[in-house]
Amino acid sequence: MKAEIIAxxxxxxxxxxxxxxxxxxxxxLNELGIEHYYETVVGDNPERLVELSQIAESRSDMxxxxxxxxxxxxxxxxxxxxEYLNEELIYDQExxxxxxxxxxxxxxxxxxxxxxxALTFKNGQSxxxxxxxxCGSLIHKNGCLYVFLPGFPDELEPMFINEVKPYLFExxxxxxxxxxxxxxxxxxxxxxxxxxxxxxxxxxxxxxxAPYASKSVVTLRLTAQGENxxxxxxxxxxxxxxxxxxxxxxxxxxxxxxxxxxxxxDYLNQEGKTIAFAESLTxxxxxxxxxxxxxSSKIFKGSTVSYSEYAKAHVIGVSQATLDQEGMVSEACxxxxxxxxxxxxxxxxxxxxxxxxxxxxxxxxxxxxxxxGFASRGQSTQVKRYQINGNRSAIRLKVxxxxxxxxxxxxx
Amino acid sequence: MKAEIIAxxxxxxxxxxxxxxxxxxxxxLNELGIEHYYETVVGDNPERLVELSQIAESRSDMxxxxxxxxxxxxxxxxxxxxEYLNEELIYDQExxxxxxxxxxxxxxxxxxxxxxxALTFKNGQSxxxxxxxxCGSLIHKNGCLYVFLPGFPDELEPMFINEVKPYLFExxxxxxxxxxxxxxxxxxxxxxxxxxxxxxxxxxxxxxxAPYASKSVVTLRLTAQGENxxxxxxxxxxxxxxxxxxxxxxxxxxxxxxxxxxxxxDYLNQEGKTIAFAESLTxxxxxxxxxxxxxSSKIFKGSTVSYSEYAKAHVIGVSQATLDQEGMVSEACxxxxxxxxxxxxxxxxxxxxxxxxxxxxxxxxxxxxxxxGFASRGQSTQVKRYQINGNRSAIRLKVxxxxxxxxxxxxx
Numbered sequence: 001m002k003a004e005i006i007a008x009x010x011x012x013x014x015x016x017x018x019x020x021x022x023x024x025x026x027x028x029l030n031e032l033g034i035e036h037y038y039e040t041v042v043g044d045n046p047e048r049l050v051e052l053s054q055i056a057e058s059r060s061d062m063x064x065x066x067x068x069x070x071x072x073x074x075x076x077x078x079x080x081x082x083e084y085l086n087e088e089l090i091y092d093q094e095x096x097x098x099x100x101x102x103x104x105x106x107x108x109x110x111x112x113x114x115x116x117x118a119l120t121f122k123n124g125q126s127x128x129x130x131x132x133x134x135c136g137s138l139i140h141k142n143g144c145l146y147v148f149l150p151g152f153p154d155e156l157e158p159m160f161i162n163e164v165k166p167y168l169f170e171x172x173x174x175x176x177x178x179x180x181x182x183x184x185x186x187x188x189x190x191x192x193x194x195x196x197x198x199x200x201x202x203x204x205x206x207x208x209x210a211p212y213a214s215k216s217v218v219t220l221r222l223t224a225q226g227e228n229x230x231x232x233x234x235x236x237x238x239x240x241x242x243x244x245x246x247x248x249x250x251x252x253x254x255x256x257x258x259x260x261x262x263x264x265x266d267y268l269n270q271e272g273k274t275i276a277f278a279e280s281l282t283x284x285x286x287x288x289x290x291x292x293x294x295x296s297s298k299i300f301k302g303s304t305v306s307y308s309e310y311a312k313a314h315v316i317g318v319s320q321a322t323l324d325q326e327g328m329v330s331e332a333c334x335x336x337x338x339x340x341x342x343x344x345x346x347x348x349x350x351x352x353x354x355x356x357x358x359x360x361x362x363x364x365x366x367x368x369x370x371x372x373g374f375a376s377r378g379q380s381t382q383v384k385r386y387q388i389n390g391n392r393s394a395i396r397l398k399v400x401x402x403x404x405x406x407x408x409x410x411x412x
Numbered sequence: 413m414k415a416e417i418i419a420x421x422x423x424x425x426x427x428x429x430x431x432x433x434x435x436x437x438x439x440x441l442n443e444l445g446i447e448h449y450y451e452t453v454v455g456d457n458p459e460r461l462v463e464l465s466q467i468a469e470s471r472s473d474m475x476x477x478x479x480x481x482x483x484x485x486x487x488x489x490x491x492x493x494x495e496y497l498n499e500e501l502i503y504d505q506e507x508x509x510x511x512x513x514x515x516x517x518x519x520x521x522x523x524x525x526x527x528x529x530a531l532t533f534k535n536g537q538s539x540x541x542x543x544x545x546x547c548g549s550l551i552h553k554n555g556c557l558y559v560f561l562p563g564f565p566d567e568l569e570p571m572f573i574n575e576v577k578p579y580l581f582e583x584x585x586x587x588x589x590x591x592x593x594x595x596x597x598x599x600x601x602x603x604x605x606x607x608x609x610x611x612x613x614x615x616x617x618x619x620x621x622a623p624y625a626s627k628s629v630v631t632l633r634l635t636a637q638g639e640n641x642x643x644x645x646x647x648x649x650x651x652x653x654x655x656x657x658x659x660x661x662x663x664x665x666x667x668x669x670x671x672x673x674x675x676x677x678d679y680l681n682q683e684g685k686t687i688a689f690a691e692s693l694t695x696x697x698x699x700x701x702x703x704x705x706x707x708s709s710k711i712f713k714g715s716t717v718s719y720s721e722y723a724k725a726h727v728i729g730v731s732q733a734t735l736d737q738e739g740m741v742s743e744a745c746x747x748x749x750x751x752x753x754x755x756x757x758x759x760x761x762x763x764x765x766x767x768x769x770x771x772x773x774x775x776x777x778x779x780x781x782x783x784x785g786f787a788s789r790g791q792s793t794q795v796k797r798y799q800i801n802g803n804r805s806a807i808r809l810k811v812x813x814x815x816x817x818x819x820x821x822x823x824x
Contacts, residue, residue, distance in 0.1 A: 012434075012435065012438075012451070013438055013448055013449065013451065014438060014439070014442060014622075014624075015434075015435035015436065015437070015438030015439035015440075015442065016435070016439075016624045016626075017435070018430060018431075018432055018435050019430075019431060019434070019435075019451075020430055022424075022427075022431070022453065023424065023427035023428070023429065023430050023431075024427065025427070026424075026425055026426060026427030027426070027427035028427075030426060030427065036425055037425065037454065037455060037457070037460055038452065038453065038454060038460070038464075039424070039425065039431075039452065039453035040450065040451065040452050040453075041434065041450065041451035041452075042449065042450060043449060045449070048449055048450070052450075055467060210426075212426075212428045213428075214428075274720075276723075277717075279696075279699075283699050283700055283702075283703030283704075283708075284691075284696030284697065284698070284699030284700040284703065284715055284717065285696065285700045285703075286696070287691075287695050287696030287699075287717040287719070288695055288696040288697045288700045290695075291695030291696065291697075291717075291719065292695075292805070294771060294804070296695075296719070297719060297720070300719050300720070301719060301720045301722060301723055302716065302717045302718045302719045302720055302723035302727060303696055303715075303716075303717035303719075304714065304715075304716055304717070304727065305689075305696065305699040305703075305714045305715035305716070305717065306714045307699070307703065307708070307709060307712050307713060307714045307715075308686075308709070308712070308713045308714055308757070308758075310713060310757065310758045311688075311713055311714035311756075311757050314756060314757070314758065315714060315716065315727070315756050315757060344723075344726060344727050345720070345722065345723050345726070345727060346720075346722045346726065359706060392706070393704070
């Protein structure tokens with residue numbers, strides 16, 4: 001089966017919106033084992049939408065449209081394709097009631113345009129929208145499957161996962177089940193990781209192993225197929241074990257988009273412990289990443305962003321002798337920053353970051369040199385020196401990831 | 413003239429990379445007044461690349477390819493299209509020397525594949541790559557212009573701006589010049605802003621006025637055409653004046669991607685003053701946004717991320733009486749946080765942020781309630797109460813923007 005994606009919306013052609021739906025759908029199609037060779041963007045223009053659909057039909061078995069099913073006058077994807085296919089649109093009654101209720105609850109008047117969001121193909125099937133108002137729809141015609149999804153990623157993504165994916169899998173796979181697992185690695189590049197796993201990847205077909213890299217992290221997605229979830233779980237467990245035997249040193253956890261700060265959050269949450277940071281070159285980023293988690297107030301006490309020597313001395317309390325004799329980018333400074341911050345904030349643990357983010361050297365130290373202190377209440381403090389590659393923002397992110405993973409490994 | 417964009421790369425079809433080149437090029441084409449109706453993504457596959465090029469030729473006068481001009485074996489865009497067009501590729505000597513020099517300087521051996529990055533159309537024109545190795549190229553054939561650009565945005569964007577855009581403008585515009593200006597607004601939505609400017613936008617054709625919204629900010633891009641830059645400057649000045657007469661209250665500065673924190677940075681830099689933050693609900697984000705500026709160490713002293721009551725009392729020094737009687741989300745707490753932080757860090761100014769980011773109420777206060785204290789060394793402290801809409805991360809960002817702009821307005 002060959003699929004292709006047509007994203008509809010003039011705002012994309014104007015460059016105002018980045019098409020993140022296509023990569024999302026692409027990843028989903030990969031997991032389903034559906035081939036996918038083309039992605040197209042077109043404006044809110046009926047003629048061009050029909051013309052593109054004709055091209056797509058001639059080379060693919062499934063067309064996935066995103067966008068153009070909302071309430072405005074230029075939202076015409078379903079209507080244009082219905083006319084083109086000579087198929088009737090009807091109102092999905094459940095969706096219609098929800099739209100009416102929405103406006104009633106808010107005491108807002110509803111324009112007739114809003115009702116078009118409930119349109120669905122009479123000879124097709126509706127797709128429930130859990131996070132918005134416009135219903136999706138799909139229809140088979142002339143050997144091609146047409147799927148209509150909303151343009152907003154917050155609506156499209158759950159609709160694809162909860163409605164389209166199970167539909168496709170049932171129609172594709174002879175009732176087999178499909179399961180994915182994401183293994184996350186830090187401290188090794190994608191090329192190095194895959195070259196270590198070369199033999200394993202070559203011999204493996206179920207699960208399939210797909211690597212990808214983003215935000216300084218490398219992820220392997222394993223996807224297994226089988227009669228039921230007990231079978232797929234066993235296949236995934238076996239392959240995971242083989243992978244970790246080869247590159248387990250760099251593994252820090254599993255999960256989609258599971259980043260090192262998630263691992264720190266989970267570790268502290270599980271242990272019921274609290275942490276504080278002392279941040280110099282990281283400038284508040286460590287705190288910001290942790291605070292992004294709902295519920296972080298249970299484990300996070302705070303951070304002192306000591307971006308000046310004055311702040312290191314007067315807010316954190318690093319001794320002037322240390323600053324004068326050893327400098328700000330030093331083992332001694334990192335040690336005091338961590339220890340004092342641990343007690344200042346009354347935290348169980350503290351991690352300090354002091355170093356050179358660039359673009360210039362500092363105190364004679366190379367860009368990318370960072371000292372991190374690891375303090376624990378009532379235990380001796382450790383300090384590590386890192387040498388990190390990259391530009392200012394990459395150095396900040398990588399040293400935070402490295403330090404929190406070293407912290408967890410040390411403690412766990 | 414009609415253009416279209418073909419992005420080449422299997423990694424996009426795999427969903428591993430988001431195609432940000434298409435929106436970038438789209439915005440550039442809009443500025444040049446070049447129509448643009450289609451964007452397509454295709455994998456590293458010669459047959460499909462030719463097939464798409466044929467479709468594109470039939471409906472457009474210019475095809476812009478991004479990707480597939482690097483050193484790997486699947487980078488074949490120039491080669492495939494050269495063969496298809498029956499045109500010869502030759503080495504660009506300057507580019508070739510640079511590639512050789514690059515490897516020589518690093519004492520690395522160079523594979524023959526690296527040389528293909530210097531390929532250019534014999535009957536076309538090379539496009540200089542200032543930030544990478546692969547040269548771009550363009551060629552006119554059969555009434556169509558083919559443009560070949562790198563896939564990395566860091567290489568594509570400067571190549572488009574510095575090489576392609578002047579070429580297109582010269583070939584399109586009868587030697588007129590084109591100039592853009594970006595006016596930035598905060599505190600008003602895109603719909604409200606454009607409805608206030610409705611008449612102005614309707615009557616205006618030179619400059620054109622294009623609104624777009626991103627990161628809680630609304631930007632108007634004015635683009636003027638004229639015989640020379642004195643003419644375009646005058647046109648832009650006039651239109652800017654008319655716009656600011658209507659919505660000047662929300663205007664905070666001009667420049668591409670110029671955000672409120674840039675305005676704070678510029679203001680403090682110009683005045684030679686320093687600032688510190690006390691951050692509760694913003695969790696280090698204010699510090700992080702400021703530190704993103706190179707040179708921020710001159711104006712930024714630091715931030716105390718007091719994410720716990722303990723930190724507010726023990727690190728900042730807010731009195732326990734205030735915390736007990738008024739609470740953390742209160743005018744009195746914001747006031748003390750700002751004043752104490754100003755003196756703790758020895759800064760000229762301090763801004764404090766305390767409030768409710770959600771998802772739950774705190775101390776009986778609604779989600780989105782935030783108190784900000786504004787302290788200045790030797791002057792009385794002001795406190796403002798804001799009520800901000802949005803989710804956790806939107807509330808954080810918006811209150812920081814609102815507070816720093818209010819700070820600048822107060823001071824300037």
